[in-house]
Every structure is written in structure tokens, then in C-alpha cells.
Amino acid sequence: MKLDNKYKAPIDFLQLEVVEYLDFQDIPSLALEKDPAGTLYLSYLVEINNYTELRTLISVSEIRLKEILSGHISLNDAFNIAESEFVYFISFKLTNGVQSEVLIYPLFEFITINPIPEDYLIPITFNEIEPILENQELISYAVKKNKIILDFYLKSDQLNNNIKPWAVNKVFQPVVEMTKSFLEIDQRQADHLLAYSNLRQSSLGISIEITHHPTIFEESKEIGQIRKVIYLLNAQSKEDLQKIINSSKNEAYLKHYVNVINTIIEKNATLCTAIADPISRTIIESKLNRKSANIIKIIIDETLQNITDIEEYIGYFLEIDVDKKEPSFKFHSIDEDVTIKGKIAEDVLEKLKADMINIGKENYSFTIKTIYKPETTVNPEKTVHYLLEYKRVDEKH
Amino acid sequence: MYREILPENCPPAYAGEINDVLYRIVNNNIVLEEDFIPYSKKFPENPRYKNNCKAHAVSFYKEMYTLLKTYRNAIKNGSNLGKYIASLEIKPNLGKSVINSNGHVSLWFYKDVNFDKLRYIEIREINEIR
Numbered sequence A: 001m002k003l004d005n006k007y008k009a010p011i012d013f014l015q016l017e018v019v020e021y022l023d024f025q026d027i028p029s030l031a032l033e034k035d036p037a038g039t040l041y042l043s044y045l046v047e048i049n050n051y052t053e054l055r056t057l058i059s060v061s062e063i064r065l066k067e068i069l070s071g072h073i074s075l076n077d078a079f080n081i082a083e084s085e086f087v088y089f090i091s092f093k094l095t096n097g098v099q100s101e102v103l104i105y106p107l108f109e110f111i112t113i114n115p116i117p118e119d120y121l122i123p124i125t126f127n128e129i130e131p132i133l134e135n136q137e138l139i140s141y142a143v144k145k146n147k148i149i150l151d152f153y154l155k156s157d158q159l160n161n162n163i164k165p166w167a168v169n170k171v172f173q174p175v176v177e178m179t180k181s182f183l184e185i186d187q188r189q190a191d192h193l194l195a196y197s198n199l200r201q202s203s204l205g206i207s208i209e210i211t212h213h214p215t216i217f218e219e220s221k222e223i224g225q226i227r228k229v230i231y232l233l234n235a236q237s238k239e240d241l242q243k244i245i246n247s248s249k250n251e252a253y254l255k256h257y258v259n260v261i262n263t264i265i266e267k268n269a270t271l272c273t274a275i276a277d278p279i280s281r282t283i284i285e286s287k288l289n290r291k292s293a294n295i296i297k298i299i300i301d302e303t304l305q306n307i308t309d310i311e312e313y314i315g316y317f318l319e320i321d322v323d324k325k326e327p328s329f330k331f332h333s334i335d336e337d338v339t340i341k342g343k344i345a346e347d348v349l350e351k352l353k354a355d356m357i358n359i360g361k362e363n364y365s366f367t368i369k370t371i372y373k374p375e376t377t378v379n380p381e382k383t384v385h386y387l388l389e390y391k392r393v394d395e396k397h
Numbered sequence B: 001m002y003r004e005i006l007p008e009n010c011p012p013a014y015a016g017e018i019n020d021v022l023y024r025i026v027n028n029n030i031v032l033e034e035d036f037i038p039y040s041k042k043f044p045e046n047p048r049y050k051n052n053c054k055a056h057a058v059s060f061y062k063e064m065y066t067l068l069k070t071y072r073n074a075i076k077n078g079s080n081l082g083k084y085i086a087s088l089e090i091k092p093n094l095g096k097s098v099i100n101s102n103g104h105v106s107l108w109f110y111k112d113v114n115f116d117k118l119r120y121i122e123i124r125e126i127n128e129i130r
Helices: A062-069 A075-080 A135-145 A165-183 A187-193 A221-234 A238-246 A252-267 A290-303 A346-354 B064-077
Strands: A017-025 A027-034 A040-049 A052-060 A086-093 A099-106 A148-155 A194-200 A204-210 A270-277 A282-288 A307-321 A328-333 A338-344 A364-373 A382-392 B020-026 B058-061 B084-090 B095-099 B104-109 B120-125
Touching: A017 A040, A017 B058, A027 A052, A027 B064, A040 A062, A040 A075, A040 A086, A040 B064, A052 A062, A052 A075, A062 A075, A135 A148, A135 A204, A135 A270, A135 A282, A148 A165, A148 A221, A165 A187, A165 A194, A165 A204, A165 A221, A165 A252, A165 A270, A187 A194, A221 A238, A221 A252, A221 A270, A221 A282, A238 A290, A252 A270, A252 A282, A252 A290, A252 A307, A252 A364, A282 A290, A307 A338, A328 A364, A338 A346, A338 A364, A346 A382, B020 B064, B058 B064
Parallel strands: A338 A382
Antiparallel strands: A017 A027, A027 A040, A040 A052, A052 A086, A086 A099, A148 A204, A148 A270, A194 A204, A270 A282, A307 A328, A307 A364, A328 A338, A364 A382, B020 B058, B020 B084, B058 B104, B084 B120, B095 B104
16 A cells, blocks of 8 residues: 655554454454553554555544444444544564554545445454343334333354254243243233244344233233243342242243253353333343353252143143053143143043043143253253143033 | 463453364365464564464354455455365364354364364365355
8 A cells, every 4th residue: 555655653653552353364454452541543454565564543432442343333434533633554563563664644634545445344253242232222112012022132153144943942932931931821822912023133133022911000910920031031049049939820931941041051152131111111131141051050950859830731632541550641732732741640540541532533621730850960851741630621611 | 271372361261162164265285284373373473463362363264255255355455365265174172262243263273183183175276266
């Protein structure tokens, strides 16, 4: 690059030390540097010639730096609208880092020769970045829709170019199940009350819209329950966990919560969630990463030996075996679209033997007790279902 | 633990082991350790690199597109990064790495990596790709 010698300045006019490289892809394209007074400089590699690197630099305030790193100002613009009146060109010897030439260009001259491509984007190293939550935007959206918004954002190195099934199956879906559990709703009700929107493919971001029923005098029952999702994902002690368990009618959410924790650890992912309440216009947030997930996993292993849950399903029998040592059943749930098999509780065994069950044809309401044993360092996870009661759906209605 | 003498807190705590097929620009069409030398080692007396973590990492790319973009920028800046593009399997036992939003991977090699055992899955001259 041809530079005008009339802007030459004394060597070591600026004494600089590299704080970090913001873009180092085979070549050191962009660095953050500082002088002895602590002033920060952005330093862009212009060219390498004869074992000398020529860099262009501007001083930046911390606020401006944040704006640049968050992408609100491009690097090209950042130089064109530099906070100071001057832009520097400094040559450094590659062998020892010593400065060999310094030029100080006035900003109005620099603009005409700015070597930084207009489309240059500063790469962001994953796990260094915190997803930026646009609070006002999220609240406005919640108010506009008059719905509680549960915003879900999962990031991981493995979600760089696309969304992997584990992100949906092992984190997003369990969070939805936790939400359903706290709201005490089944799949059929979920189809009415929940909706997904604002899908972001940069990592995995989804907003879950939740219909609520606020009254004039008090907040909706739903927001109180949904907050527990955030409290749970923020839990870092036995007390945190116990408080949620004690205030919840069932424990079905714990199984899904354990799945989320295990996946965050296994995939070294970070899950950020936020709830926007359209009535109070407030946001509460949670952040779960591998470090916090490891802490709570130890507590879970110590605290939760078994998670018990009793649920109702509508479906039809697929199989009944009362002659086995441990009589068993299998049914398909119509509302949840899952097949569940397990053991038959003694209380219901005689009734089952006496009843004329029409397998695969008649619909029943099943009361199922589920005992879930979370995975520990020595044992794999285990789920056992018990049939406690069943009724013909016609009888019920 | 690492092949290079690294500055403090390097690699960062969030760096992890990966298991992936990645691309790298190299100078030889067989695996030679000299093609996996970090920038800091080329200029060991330069404090601008010696004290910086990323300068001790070796660059790999998840996408051919990003690799070619870097290659072309480097040519424009006066650097020739190599003649070939090699793809190779990066196993967790090779080192720790971080990835950025361009799909660029900085890898800090472990000390005992045996380069003789590495094989390229594919190697092509850069001219063929252009």
C-alpha cells in the first residue's frame, strides 16, 4: 500500500502491546492492542512485505469497542468514524516486533484510502460470546401477543453451521416438557396453549408463546409456574432444588431437567432462557453452562434417588400378560402419541383378569405411576411404569 | 501437556477436544510436522506473538469456502499460506481447540502427537480448486 510520507511520525510514538487477537486465521488479521496509559487500539493487518507487517490502528473507547464487537458498527465504518481525529499506520518487524515506520493520517485523508474491506466481519469465538437478549424487543413482543414468552437459546460448538437433532430432542423438547409439567397440561392442551415462533438458526433459538389467563388484581397462575423453569435452570444448590420440588405438585419435570443437565455437560453447550411477562413487563433470565450443570449434577445425584410421577393417559391396550411372574402391560397413548409398557400393580391385577379387555379397539383412561432413576456415575438412567388404574373412556364420560 | 510453551491461561478454559474432519492449507502433499507449525514458532523472538495464545494455535477450517477466503485475503496481503488443501480427521487426542463464527478452528496440539500416524483423507492443489 502506498502511503504519503508527509504523515511520517517518530518511531515508537505509540508503544503498543497486543492484548489479544480478535481474528487470527492463519494470519494475524485483527488485534486489540493497548498503550502504557491503557488506551485501547484496534489494529488491522494491511499487508506483509519483506518480513514486515503493516497495520492500521485507531484508538477505541470501551463503549465503541463493544459496539464494534457486537456488530452494530462494521470495522470499516469504525475506522471511517474513528473517535479520534487520527488513524495510524505502523510497520512492525516480524522477527522481533520492533516498529520500523509510523505514519499518522488525519481521518479525512484516511477515509479515501481505507484498506479494510467493507464486508469484513469480525469472527466471534464461540463460548466467548454471550447471546445478546434484546429485553425491550422481547417485552414488546410479549405485550403485543399478550402471551408469556419463554425464549430459548442454546449455543454450542456443534451447532455452528446447522441444528443437530440432540439440540431439539435432548434440550429443547425437555424444556417444553418441563414447562408442560409445571403448567400441569397434557399434549392435547399444549397444542392449544403453546406455540413456537421466532426460530433462529444461529445456534438454536426459539420463542415459546404461552397463553395465560391474567386477572385484574393478580398475576396469572401461569407466570408463577413458568418462572419455576428459570429457577430450576438457575439452581446451584440443594436448597434451590428443594424449594422448587416442594412448591410443585408433580415431579415429572425432574426427569426432563436431568436430561437437559446431562446434555449440556456432554455437548459443552450453554442454554440461555428468558421469560417475558406481558403484564408486569419484566424479564427474568437463566444461564446454564457446562460448569453450572456439573455443579447441579452432583447435587442431583445426591438428592434425587427416585423421581415419582403419576399421570393420566388416554389410549388403548396393545398387550396384557397376567401369567408372567411380574404381570406386564403395553398401551398406546393417543394424546401423547407414545407407547408405554410396564408392570401391572397388584391392586389392579384381579380386575384386569376379570374384565373383558378388547385389545387395540377400546379406549381407556390409564393412571400410570412412573418411577425414574436418574443416571449416576455408577448406574444408567432407568424408568419403570406401573399401571395403577384403568377405566373405559365411555364409563368415565 | 502441549507441544508448544504456551502463555498463561492458554488454551482458554472453554477450549475442548473435537472429533471432526477439517481442512488446512499446507505446503507438502504428505503429512509433515512442518506444515503444522503455529505462527508464534515462525517468529519466536517477536513478543507480539510469543505472549499471545491464538498465535500458538494451528489453523483449520470446517468449510472449504472460509479456507479459500482466508487464502485469497492472505495472497492480497502478501502472504502465501501453501500450495495444497488437505482434509484430515482431527481426533480428540490431538489437542484442544476453539471454533469461531467463520468455522475457523484454532488447535493447540498436545505434546505427544505422532505426525507419522496422521494421514490426509484428501489433498488437492489449490489451483485445482480455484
